[in-house]
Amino acid sequence: MKIGILSDSHTRSDYTDIVIKHLKKQGAQYLIHAGDLCIEDNLKLLQNSKLVYVTVFGNNDNSLFSLANEYKIKKEPYYFKIKDIKFKLMHLPYYLNADSDIIVFGHTHKFECSYNNGTLFINPGEVCAREKPLSESVLLEINENEYIINYYFRDIHSNNFKKEEFRYER
Template sequence: MKIGILSDSHTKSDYTELAINHLKQKGANYLIHAGDLCIEDNLKLLQNSKLVYVTVFGNNDRSLLSLSNEYNIQKEPYYFKIKDIKFKLMHLPYYLNADSDIVIFGHTHKFECSYNNGTLFINPGEICAREKPLIECALLEINKNEYIITYYYKDINTNNFMKEEFRYER
């Protein structure tokens, strides 16, 4: 199972579309967005990806509240399962405790991943290239005994994504 993870698109729907297409090309079966979509166009991109997706409201998503019935956008922290894996999804990193198998968050605009006491924590970085000139996202591959996180990043002035890989035994 492969899950594309994004966060902090802000108003950059062109960058969001680029990242979604890249993650789909790399085999993503699901998309998870950790909030701060800011505009409906970013929600439409998730919906039009034809993948199962979920997202949460970020601190800049007040204008999207009225759209919660049209899109799969939830209040944080949002708990859900994919197959037998428990996820917790949030934008603000206020609930970073090990009460799920995988905790996904955004807001800081910095990629990070760690595996502590049986819980995988992932922040995919930023789509919007606001803090640095990088479009960032992650692909989580879940195997029977291993998590593989591939961090993708692309300078806004180049054509190709670069990558770094992190592996953790489950």
């Protein structure tokens, strides 16, 4: 199972579109967005991807509250399952207790991943390239005995994504 993970698109629907297309090309079957979409165009991109997706409101998403029923945008922390894997999705990294198999968060605009006491923590970094000239995302591959995290980053002046891979035994 492959899951595309992104966060902090802000107003950069152009970068969001590039990232979603890249994740789909890498085989993503699902999309998870950890908030700060800021504009409806980013929600439309998730919806138009034709993949199953979910997202949460970020601290800059107040203008999107009225769209919650039209798009799959939830209040944080949001718990859900994909197959037998329990996820917790949030924007703000305030609920980082290990109460799910995988915890996805955003807000800091910094990529990080770690595996502690049976819980995988992932922040995919920023799509918007606000803090640095990189547009970032993650493709999480879940296999029977391991998690493979492919961290993708693209300099905004380049068309090519670079990749770093992290593996954790489940």
